Amino acid sequence: MAKATSLHIVWLRNDLRVFDNASLFHAAQNAREQESNAVVALYIATPTTWQQHNMAPIKQDLIRRRVKQMQQELAEQGIPLLALEADTYQDCEAIFISLVNEGMVAVYGQVEYELREQQRDNAITKQLQEKGVEVNWYDRLCIMSPGSILTQSGDTYKVFTPFKRNWLSRLQEQGVHCYSRVKGNPEFSADYLAKQLGLPVMADGDESSAAWPVAEQQVLDKMREFCQQQVADYQKTRDLPAKKGTSGLSAYLACGVISAQQCVNRLQMEAGPELEQEKSGSSVWLSELIWRDFYKHILVAYPDLIKHKPFQKDTASIKWHNNKKHFKAWCDGKTGYPLVDAAMRQLNQTGWMHNRLRMITASFLVKDLQIDWRWGEQYFMSTLIDGEFAANNGGWQWAASTGTDAAPYFRIFNPITQSERFDPEGEFIRRFVPELEHMNNKEIHWPHKKTMPDSYWPAIVDHSEARKITLALFTEVKKSDE
Template sequence: MSKPVALHVVWLRNDLRAYDNAALFHAVTAANNDADSAVLAVFVATAASWQQHHMSTIKQDFIRQRVRQLTVELAEQGVAMLALEANHYQDCRPVFAKLSALGMVALYSQPEYELREQQRDRQITADLQAAGVAVHWYDRQCVMPPGSILTQSGDTYKVFTPFKRNWLARLQQLGVRCYPRVRAEKFYDVSAIGEQLALPAMQNGDNSAAAWPVAEQQILEQMRQFCQQQVADYQRTRDFPEQAGTSGLSAYLAIGVISAQQCVNRLQLEAAVTLEQDKSGASVWLSELIWREFYKHILVAYPDLIKHNPFQADTAAIRWSNSKTLFDAWCQGKTGYPIVDAAMRQLNQTGWMHNRLRMITASFLVKDLHIDWRWGEQYFMSRLIDGDFAANNGGWQWAASTGTDAAPYFRIFNPVTQSERFDPAGNFIRRYLPELAKQSAKTIHWPHNKGTPAEYWPAVVDHNDARKITLALFAEVKKPNA
């Protein structure tokens, strides 16, 4: 009678990659050291929980397509994968209990930072440890994990610049490590257990993410080419939505097709000469990666943010107007402000929005329409292919002046001057607002001076009047106690 196989299970979530995957690396290494062991990768889709978190349908499809591709890629490395369909996060618990009964000796995974996910992981860890299963967590969401970058007094940084300074010092001190691709010596036959896990195979998505490649090698090549050929111009081109001046990697970072460690490592390899030069393209792109980590550190240190509370508590008292009519106009791209409307069309049509436009549209919703930033935060999550709670929350609170980094509430973007500066010829606007295609570069940013064109719609608010109202709303909650 053959000895049962000892299973080393890799639970994949937002680390959907074969390269630089610490959990996969350690699982394969351990299994290869024991002739009676094998590796099994597991992914569990949880559509109901995704919907509760307002995950966009395009991101859900993107994940499903990537998991199918990863199943093929892992098989080439000798690793079998089970992709299962559940409803809620809690449905994962019986899956791992069953795997424990079927011979799992160790679980390997990367932690998630949100509250419900942490609660799920604690429960499953306790269950498995009680059953004698070893549980290994490898925190690789950030180059510098939350809790590793602290002030001299041991607190989490609340302002980005000193956080970045400390982060860079630690990078110079520690460097960055990327795990190599590994191959398992024994391929596990999943057909023996698939029917015993009480969950069906993962379903197909709606194909809404079909325009986004999901092959890992292709994305790694995209990152390499960006660092080699485009990053030098990043500082000059990144704010102009008409140009392809950004890396286009945010969606892949959000679900872990590539890691931040790989990005930093590649940047060091390809742009070492300019990386330490202030305001170089390479150093500015690195700053964007550090911003991503800053918001994740903040999220872990201040879990109330997950409950949609503002970082600056006094701003919870702001009396937003919250006009449903104005909100719908913003969502549909019908505000009468061309750069705002074109940006919202881009989001609704493609599932992605240029970062400069995210700032402009967020500022407009909060400080021109006086709508609670949480409405916009949720809408973005429901549409973005690269939706990430920490980054989305951090960006919205920055724009709304309710968050970290001491952003002054009197910083209010003028959507017309922003449009003139960052889409000077109006080409981006014309791409998404064909009704303004005949407008000149001079008139397209504000086509209302001689009456609103028949093909367009009037401005829903006057920016100057709205600005005054915003200043009064914030002054009311910021005034010192009498």
């Protein structure tokens, strides 16, 4: 294949999908208008940067598997996908400069909001524009773009409920738009480019995410089935970790195998007027997608968050105890609090944790063990298949009472009553803590009273004592703030 005269490069990053992909859509449209012969999708794996960002190995594997699968899916549309292996974000610059020499006239990509990603994109944009290449960024990561939902005085909302109200009225006004799938030129192959660039092709992963299907149609079907069959009960079942009450789509949303816009579109189609009822399953699920937008808006408006600074500045001076043995026990699921242990083992074994359990384990780390929330934030990031900065940071700061619209510091989850309430029959505990398999439904939540099996762990702290210590830590900083 000869050198393409005008190459339109779609740089895939967090939008690993064929449907509803603004970059692919606009690249195909522009290429057609300019009678160019080539739209080429590009993915660059950057394992060293991923490691610096604590990306979980299971998430890295999911991405690699998805990119390979997408090569086939895009090939059916006549669009080659060049998957390359580099090291860091800095290496991406050199790849783009080489592509200019190969006839690249335009680049298309979906924005990313984090600091180093922005720095990388700004540097590449500047270099390419100086060389006369058109650079197009599409802000489709949120359903409503950051900066588009503001208070009457033009500020970012710091509280979720009014944000949501404004967000919903915007949805009514403008609806959601999804892009259709596009076709490229089946005669063009990217082999020539791959050879010219002389870079290694993307390596395979370690298959640790094999339990997660990566075909786009399968993921779309999962989302559709959830909206058709399960969402009506979401309000009732979403807090019960033993049930499959939530969508299980977070890993796909985090890598962009589906978009949040597609979820809302489908939800509107399936739920009809039920979506207008405040407490219906559909409207509660929509609220979760709005939380997703909310934390991204906060991140864009307060870029210091990326440096792991607390949103509530006074909490920066809390003197966390940071006991390393306690931290290890928490990570390993050996705290002696059954539901906390079951949750951490779910995370370690599967790479995913139920939302209620994320709240309980986060609260336990911060408010029962007095360990800095950033330790937990980092651990979650390095193990979660859906690890995603804004949601993870938002969730941790919510639980630690350091964030925006966070749980008040004096509201401290009791891990035993949470267990009785959300895993009443101990079904989830039994699944992940086999040591407690034979305990009855009542004693399983707190097995230390009577006949605790030798194989289980003594509780590492006493909850009511721990509660007092934490309240004192917070009161100290709140007082000095007055």
